[in-house]
Amino acid sequence: MLLIRPISGTDFPALLTMAQESGAGFTSLPLDEQKLAHKIVHSEQSFAADIQKPGDQGYLFVLEDTATGEILGASGIEAAVGLSNPLYHFHKSTVVHQCKELDIFNPVEVLTVGNDYTGATEICTLFLREPFRVGLNGRFLSKVRFMFMAEQPQRFSKLVIAEMRGAADEQGQPPFWNWLRNSFFNMEFSKADYLIGVGNKGFIADLMPRYPIYVDLLPEAARKVIGQVHENTVPALKLLENEGFMHRGYVDLFDAGPTVEAQLKQIKSVRQSHRAKVVITSDEALRKGQFQLAVCNCESREFRATVTDDCRFDPDSHSLYMSPAMADLLKVNEDELVRYLNLDKGAK
Template sequence: MLLIRPIQGSDYPALLNIARESGAGFTSLPLDEQKLTQKITHSEHSFAADISQPGDEGYLFVLEDTDTGEILGTTGIEAAVGLSTPLYHFHKSTVVHQCKELGVFNPVEVLTVGNDYTGVTEICTLFLREPYRVGLNGRFLSKVRFMFMAEQPKRFAKLVIAEMRGAADEQGQPPFWNWLQSNFFNMDFSAADLLIGVGNKGFIADLMPRYPIYVNLLPESARRVIGQVHENTVPALKLLENEGFNHRGYVDLFDAGPTVEAQLKQIKSVRQSHRARVVITADADARRGQNQLAVCNCESQAFRATVSDDCRFDSESHSLWMSPAMADALNVNDGDAVRYLNLDKGAK
């Protein structure tokens, strides 16, 4: 059975392996043992905290195969970004150079550094190990965050963003960074990437250009990738676009990958997930459904979620019929509330 739960201290070796597999550019999981340990501890405290409004909490989940105990992937949520350390983005916009006397009207694109997303919620750290990128695994890992947010809205901001990994060349280097490095930074991308991952962002304010950058003055290789995602990130972006996320011109400082956003209450999986009461039955025919449902309990620290077609929503009683094994995995009893979401493609 596949189970998503909050990360715990014993998951450290698995998280370290995921950090190795994710590679450069995956800044939310730096290959730094102290930082990874801190992320686990911070997550444990966040899930346990009694929250009335979003703050500096970070929630990290893992996807576990309960039959083998193997960790297949991870996903996370930052409740309110930019509060303890600044969150920088470029914003691509248009300015107009106009001279009526000469009949010149020239709109040009510029990149401006800003902190416009301070205080918003960020979904992050979505990584599914390559052997398990099959079936509904990726969709389940992505959508479970929205089910948790729908169940715990006080923990999160009204606006939700996701920073998408930017395009890279055959050597794994972002073309946009190559231009930035040659003009403003005297360090390799891997060094800058590590500094960002461990939260050391002071060098950004010190070294980044302080004035708008005219896009048409950049080399073609850098211009071409502004707002483009890494080839491995395309499926994740499509999932978010299907949820209602949009790109409004904000891109990452180093690889120019797009940042997408959506209002929490308008996210598709938030709107389409619903609560139901648990009915536990050993009768396979009574609980057999026609759809793959993601189901989670309504807890925080003891949060559990799984996916199965061996459960059925009964509209007359507004209840979800499930097996004893599924109820045990979710830590629920007869009459408890759960939240469910249809994972099948084309679900309304």
């Protein structure tokens, strides 16, 4: 069976492997052993803490194949970004240059550096290893975060964002960064990417342009990729757009990838996931369902989630019929509550 659970210290080798496989530009998985080890410890502390409002917590989940013990992927949530380290974005907006006497009306686009998302919750670190990008794995790994947030809303902000990886050329270099490097920075993208990944952002305030940048003055290669995602990120963006996330003009400083946002209560998987009472049965006929359901317990530190069609929701008793093996996997008992979500496409 597939199991999503909080990361633990024993998952460090798998997390290091995913950091190696994710490549440049995936700043939430920096190729730095000390930083990765800290992320695990920080996540364990966050899941264990009694939280009444969002702060400097980070939650990291792993997807495990219980038959083999292999870790297939990871996903994460940062409870409130920009509190200990500033979070910078470019915001693309329109400025109008107008002269009535000459009958000239000229709207132009500009990029302005800001910290508008300070305090927002960020979903991040969605990475599914290449051999396992099949079936419902990616959807399950993405949506389980929203189920956890629906169950633990006090831990998160009302506004949720996701920074999407920006477009890159055949050499893996973002065209937008090539312009930025030549104009303001004297370093390779790999170094800037590493510094961001380990939380060293002071150089941004020191070197980033302080005034609005006129988009029309940028090289064509840089202009074309503003708000565009990396080809490997297209499926993740589609998942979020289906959840109700929207792009409102904010882009990454270095690769110009879009940042998308949604109100927590309006996220599709938050609205469409529901609690139900557990009924444990060995009778396959009673629990055989028509849909693939993601099911999680209502815990934090001992959070567990799985996906199955061997589980049926009964609307009359508002109960979820599951096997003893599934109940053990989720660490739930008879009559306890779980949260479920229909993963089939088009589910309402």
